[in-house]
Amino acid sequence: MLPLPNCKELMKELMKELTPRLAAPVPTTSNMLPTSMLMLSGSASGYVVGSAGLPAPSVARAGAVSMMADRPYLIAGNWKMNTVLSEAKELAKEVADAAAKSADNTGVAVCVPFPFLTAVGDILGDKVALGAQDCYYEDSGAYTAAVSTSMLKSVGTTYVLAGHSERRATFGDTDADINKKVLKILGEGMKCILCIGELKEERESGETFNVCDTQLTEGLKGVSAEMMKDIVIAYEPVWAIGTGLTATPEVAQETHAYIRSWFKENYDEKVADAVIIQYGGSVNDKNVDELMGCADIDGALVGGASLKGDSFSAIINFKQ
Ligand code: PGA
Numbered sequence: 328m329l330p331l332p333n334c335k336e337l338m339k340e341l342m343k344e345l346t347p348r349l350a351a352p353v354p355t356t357s358n359m360l361p362t363s364m365l366m367l368s369g370s371a372s373g374y375v376v377g378s379a380g381l382p383a384p385s386v387a388r389a390g391a392v393s394m395m396a397d398r399p400y401l402i403a404g405n406w407k408m409n410t411v412l413s414e415a416k417e418l419a420k421e422v423a424d425a426a427a428k429s430a431d432n433t434g435v436a437v438c439v440p441f442p443f444l445t446a447v448g449d450i451l452g453d454k455v456a457l458g459a460q461d462c463y464y465e466d467s468g469a470y471t472a473a474v475s476t477s478m479l480k481s482v483g484t485t486y487v488l489a490g491h492s493e494r495r496a497t498f499g500d501t502d503a504d505i506n507k508k509v510l511k512i513l514g515e516g517m518k519c520i521l522c523i524g525e526l527k528e529e530r531e532s533g534e535t536f537n538v539c540d541t542q543l544t545e546g547l548k549g550v551s552a553e554m555m556k557d558i559v560i561a562y563e564p565v566w567a568i569g570t571g572l573t574a575t576p577e578v579a580q581e582t583h584a585y586i587r588s589w590f591k592e593n594y595d596e597k598v599a600d601a602v603i604i605q606y607g608g609s610v611n612d613k614n615v616d617e618l619m620g621c622a623d624i625d626g627a628l629v630g631g632a633s634l635k636g637d638s639f640s641a642i643i644n645f646k647q
């Protein structure tokens with residue numbers, strides 16, 4: 328990553344410079360906004376307390392300027408197809424211990440392989456939410472190997488991922504499938520982490536915002552502003568997943584700001600201010616502080632580094 332100053336320090340400077348402009352109406356065509364204004368577009372209206380089951384933000388974000396919404400963070404581990412039962416239980420214990428020391432404004436979840444949900448859930452304790460990595464959208468019946476949302480709910484699952492790029496690429500999940508899953512997860516009374524993000528070619532051809540727009544528009548069809556309290560967005564540029572290539576805080580922040588502006592345009596300012604937008608893609612204990620310092624990054628979805636107790640512990644307890 329480029330050695331960049333803390334994004335929130337940059338925000339402070341920008342706020343100083345642009346404060347007189349804040350009285351002016353904010354343009355609504357977010358795609359047209361320069362990055363500096365995009366970063367300012369989510370602002371003062373009410374934060375929904377307990378959004379997506381997260382703790383209320385009792386600690387103001389370091390360096391946060393008063394105009395910024397003060398959202399809690401959510402750090403979620405995605406174990407993918409890793410661990411056997413004994414390893415899963417060991418890791419769960421390490422996560423529970425690490426989370427016991429985490430800041431009050433930081434929620435923690437782990438999305439574990441289906442066979443280990445119950446065993447891991449028994450170990451996680453109160454501070455860590457149990458998550459699943461996918462689901463099927465039918466209620467029940469002849470769907471060999473599929474896992475329903477009622478099954479997940481019945482073993483204590485709180486979060487379910489939908490639209491992870493590996494499900495899209497390897498298992499052929501379309502935006503329409505993902506939308507059915509999103510609605511089913513919410514209908515079951517659980518919370519959904521909707522994953523979106525562009526491929527390397529799409530980033531290189533300047534399509535990033537269009538890809539996010541399409542995946543949000545299609546993935547969230549039928550999701551009302553009221554239902555948005557149970558949605559978390561994970562922005563995961565596909566080129567950064569499992570590659571060791573992390574988006575710089577600047578690049579990540581720019582896209583997060585776009586996503587927040589998308590919610591302002593397609594829902595309202597309250598939803599835009601409250602929605603948790605996680606960053607995912609090679610997050611580790613070295614880069615987490617800078618990423619979490621960015622104004623519109625509200626947590627992380629962590630793959631590889633969530634499989635090691637010590638690195639996930641450091642990520643949960645990032646510097647604020
Ligand atoms: P990574 O995976 O942290 O290993 O890049 C992130 C994810 O796929 O959610």
